[in-house]
Amino acid sequence: xxxxxxxxxxxxxxxxxxxxxxxxxxxxxxxxxxxxxxxxxxxxxxxxxxxxxxxxxxxxxxxxxxxxxxxxxxxxxxxxxxxxxxxxxxxxxxxxxxxxxxxxxxxxxxxxxxxxxxxxxxxxxxxxxxxxxxxxxxxxxxxxxxxxxxxxxxxxxxxxxxxxxxxxxxxxxxxxxxxxxxxxxxxxxxxxxxxxxxxxxxxxxxxxxxxxxxxxxxxxxxxxxxxxxxxxxxxxxxxxxxxxxxxxxxxxxxxxxxxxxxxxxxxxxxxxxxxxxxxxxxxxxxxxxxxxxxxxxxxxxxxxxxxxxxxxxxxxxxxxxxxxxxxxxxxxxxxxxxxxxxxxxxxxxxxxxxxxxxxxxxx
Amino acid sequence: xxxxxxxxxxxxxxxxxxxxxxxxxxxxxxxxxxxxxxxxxxxxxxxxxxxxxxxxxxxxxxxxxxxxxxxxxxxxxxxxxxxxxxxxxxxxxxxxxxxxxxxxxxxxxxxxxxxxxxxxxxxxxxxxxxxxxxxxxxxxxxxxxxxxxxxxxxxxxxxxxxxxxxxxxxxxxxxxxxxxxxxxxxxxxxxxxxxxxxxxxxxxxxxxxxxxxxxxxxxxxxxxxxxxxxxxxxxxxxxxxxxxxxxxxxxxxxxxxxxxxxxxxxxxxxxxxxxxxxxxxxxxxxxx
Numbered sequence: 001x002x003x004x005x006x007x008x009x010x011x012x013x014x015x016x017x018x019x020x021x022x023x024x025x026x027x028x029x030x031x032x033x034x035x036x037x038x039x040x041x042x043x044x045x046x047x048x049x050x051x052x053x054x055x056x057x058x059x060x061x062x063x064x065x066x067x068x069x070x071x072x073x074x075x076x077x078x079x080x081x082x083x084x085x086x087x088x089x090x091x092x093x094x095x096x097x098x099x100x101x102x103x104x105x106x107x108x109x110x111x112x113x114x115x116x117x118x119x120x121x122x123x124x125x126x127x128x129x130x131x132x133x134x135x136x137x138x139x140x141x142x143x144x145x146x147x148x149x150x151x152x153x154x155x156x157x158x159x160x161x162x163x164x165x166x167x168x169x170x171x172x173x174x175x176x177x178x179x180x181x182x183x184x185x186x187x188x189x190x191x192x193x194x195x196x197x198x199x200x201x202x203x204x205x206x207x208x209x210x211x212x213x214x215x216x217x218x219x220x221x222x223x224x225x226x227x228x229x230x231x232x233x234x235x236x237x238x239x240x241x242x243x244x245x246x247x248x249x250x251x252x253x254x255x256x257x258x259x260x261x262x263x264x265x266x267x268x269x270x271x272x273x274x275x276x277x278x279x280x281x282x283x284x285x286x287x288x289x290x291x292x293x294x295x296x297x298x299x300x301x302x303x304x305x306x307x308x309x310x311x312x313x314x315x316x317x318x319x320x321x322x323x324x325x326x327x328x329x330x331x332x333x334x335x336x337x338x339x340x341x342x343x344x345x346x347x348x349x350x351x352x353x354x355x356x357x358x359x360x361x362x363x
Numbered sequence: 364x365x366x367x368x369x370x371x372x373x374x375x376x377x378x379x380x381x382x383x384x385x386x387x388x389x390x391x392x393x394x395x396x397x398x399x400x401x402x403x404x405x406x407x408x409x410x411x412x413x414x415x416x417x418x419x420x421x422x423x424x425x426x427x428x429x430x431x432x433x434x435x436x437x438x439x440x441x442x443x444x445x446x447x448x449x450x451x452x453x454x455x456x457x458x459x460x461x462x463x464x465x466x467x468x469x470x471x472x473x474x475x476x477x478x479x480x481x482x483x484x485x486x487x488x489x490x491x492x493x494x495x496x497x498x499x500x501x502x503x504x505x506x507x508x509x510x511x512x513x514x515x516x517x518x519x520x521x522x523x524x525x526x527x528x529x530x531x532x533x534x535x536x537x538x539x540x541x542x543x544x545x546x547x548x549x550x551x552x553x554x555x556x557x558x559x560x561x562x563x564x565x566x567x568x569x570x571x572x573x574x575x576x577x578x579x580x581x582x583x584x585x586x587x588x589x590x591x592x593x594x595x596x597x598x599x600x601x602x603x604x605x606x607x608x609x610x611x612x613x614x615x616x617x618x619x620x621x622x623x624x625x626x627x628x629x630x631x632x633x634x635x636x637x638x639x640x641x642x643x644x645x646x647x648x649x650x651x
Binding site for chain 2: 008011012030046076079080082084086109127184185186188189191314317321326327329330331332333334337338339340342344345346347348349352353356357
């Protein structure tokens with residue numbers, strides 16, 4: 001006698017209980033506070049905000065804790081929450097030229113107005129696991145500059161590309177008047193304009209963009225980038241308030257901006273000019289911003305009169321269609337769900353085809 | 364009890380209106396994939412977010428909801444989605460096909476014939492029937508616009524040339540009302556004849572941002588050739604529990620020595636038959 005397995009409801013409840021227990025871990029170890037995650041896991045918090053498309057460090061910290069440190073799961077929590085939020089309005093475009101920079105470097109010029117500011121970077125650390133210090137890093141020597149130092153703010157940091165642009169050495173990016181699309185409120189539409197592409201890239205998966213960008217460096221849609229400028233810091237967010245008749249600052253955002261200077265385009269009529277790639281990402285998210293700039297540049301092949309070399313990074317449908325880790329992980333992981341109905345239909349088909357082949361062989 | 368923190372059926376009214384407009388367009392153009400601004404839902408893409416959004420947009424407080432996955436009401440994801448709507452909409456739930464006004468399904472069409480006024484909502488992974496022949500959306504949209512389905516026929520022909528039969532066993536392509544070629548979602552081809560129905564059939568693909576529909580009594584033809592006609596096949600057995608000859612069967616492995624039995628994939632249909640006194644070869648007398 002056979003009785004079909006039941007008890008899906010009980011199994012789900014038990015799994016959730018077990019998950020809660022595992023999330024807490026050994027109760028003899030103190031529980032993490034959200035403030036600890038926000039302050040000491042700040043790059044994880046930044047990634048969750050960037051790919052969750054929501055600037056809220058406390059909420060990102062909560063999501064990381066709830067997700068047991070699985071950042072894609074945390075991003076998912078943020079996205080699912082974000083989509084329920086009402087849209088109060090749109091800000092004015094932020095002015096990254098007026099950014100209060102924690103970090104600002106250029107790889108194209110030894111020095112530039114505003115100077116090179118290394119900021120809090122891993123770049124020149126020796127990657128020696130801090131076995132003696134328990135991961136605390138070295139002792140802090142002397143006075144640590146903080147963001148928004150009066151001395152620092154006094155030095156304007158004009159964009160490197162603006163300096164190149166003054167001499168006409170780099171292609172101009174005229175400001176567009178059109179209202180940019182909102183990919184969270186309209187279905188994706190191909191071919192996608194650059195504003196839509198940049199939107200998709202900035203919330204795309206860091207690992208995916210890194211791989212795509214890396215592929216262009218290795219020759220799949222090569223566009224030889226120089227990091228014209230990389231800057232990280234805070235910008236003011238302003239909104240027009242009709243009642244007041246002016247724009248008011250409603251808050252601050254930490255952003256990472258990368259502008260690449262790429263190989264030139266030109267023709268008999270137009271003299272040679274460098275071209276640009278652009279990356280702008282929420283938080284201190286340098287690897288992502290540089291990757292984004294390289295991929296943006298690769299996707300501009302048509303507009304810049306280049307050839308389609310068939311590289312994956314040049315294919316907007318391929319890149320934009322697969323950059324979102326929430327879509328990707330959902331569809332990938334759904335193959336864990338039961339598929340026995342579809343499998344049964346194939347099983348039956350294969351058996352029938354094999355039976356027919358056997359019968360033909362016997363004849 | 365409804366969770367008061369959320370709007371009825373979770374989505375806000377503006378979003379539901381947007382989805383309803385897409386549904387209406389889909390009903391007006393049977394088989395045509397309508398792009399819609401799919402939302403991020405609190406369950407993963409690929410787990411029925413399209414179906415959930417369509418169901419959310421269709422539900423009223425007076426509705427009775429049934430949710431099935433692989434034909435069964437008690438599979439884990441069906442349980443999860445049913446709970447979601449019980450929590451956020453507080454609607455009545457049922458396992459009985461005949462009692463449901465809205466049925467959300469994954470991979471099956473119920474065996475019990477649907478009736479006028481019922482809505483069947485499908486969860487769709489890849490809405491584009493031409494996707495695995497042409498990966499580019501810009502291209503496939505053009506092909507649909509020009510009714511250029513030659514590639515699909517070539518694929519089916521090549522199946523026959525290679526395997527002696529059309530080797531598509533589920534998600535078998537259909538032509539709707541003589542115009543659009545449509546993917547019926549990964550239902551087994553056994554279910555294809557049921558696509559011509561008195562009920563409204565709505566298809567939601569969340570990740571792919573598409574909704575499409577088959578209005579009641581619409582002509583739905585499974586693609587085939589005159590010399591290789593379509594056949595709605597199933598395992599050549601009767602249900603071992605209820606004895607049904609004409610229902611789609613799951614194969615259940617019972618031991619590691621080749622033992623297997625066949626049981627209805629539609630759990631409500633099977634339970635209903637057993638309650639009506641039908642018995643299969645392996646049914647115990649006390650199983651009801």
